[in-house]
Amino acid sequence: MNILKALEYAKKELLHSKFDSNIRVGLEAELLLSFVLDSTREWLHAWSDREIKKNEFDKFMECVYRRTQGEPIEYIIQKVSFCSESFYVDKRVLIPRPETEILVQKAQALIEAEEIFEVGEIGVGSGIISIMLGLLCPKISIIATDISPLAIEVAQINLNAFATSSNRLKERITLMHTDLFEGVKSLPKLLISNPPYIAKNYLLSENVLYEPHTALFGGKNGDEVLQAIIEFGGQKGIKFLACEIGYDQKECMETYLLDQGYQGVFYKDLSGFYRGFIAYLQ
Structure with missing residues (x-):
């Protein structure tokens, strides 16, 4: 044949x-x-x-x-396209979505406007956010964490693939296996995350259920991990937060950000749904 x-x-x-x-x-x-x-x-x-x-x-x-x-x-x-680059993925990590490219674009603009040099990522997954920001913003250093050691393995594969002597990604991006930012001594000026934000009982299609549940479900209401990130940022005085959210979470996130001292600016995805925010500590 x-x-x-x-x-x-x-x-x-x-x-x-x-x-x-x-x-x-x-x-x-x-x-x-x-x-x-x-x-x-x-x-x-x-x-x-x-x-x-x-x-x-x-x-x-x-x-x-x-x-x-x-x-x-x-x-x-074992491949996905993200920001016009090709990344390795397998069942150990969430499959990156096109909507997350907007988060990277918003974070890049913030980094350049505010002259940010230290960035932290919670839930690094396949590494696409940290690696893309590292490529787009050559002066920043990043500490990227994940609660899953399997995800760290995949992120390391992609980091190895993209690192060169000229971009120095291996020197500038540190991968850590930990919950949220526990044990990280150096706090960043910007904390970015595309966390799990789906409610526990939300019905997903069969193909989505192939993906790691810890990267999909954000607790009973879906916003527990987001709340923990915002609370951590407020307690530690982290100046900027950049997070992706569920399409129906704008109002509760807006309130929680204000409670923790942040002013949130929310953005929409290409379908017109609110998909994330950039938050500034007041």
């Missing part, structure tokens, strides 16, 4: 997935086969008449089957 026929076969299989109605059959078939053949989608089109070996086809069909069962494609191909 050649590449063209294999792709057509895979499209038919993906089309009948019972678990994920959002599968883009043509694109995802190409992404899966590109992963198996360690190639690009452009290469597949250029060499569409190339015969596929049996072991390659078997691996391709295994990937297609996993996708039809609802497993996110990012976990299958």
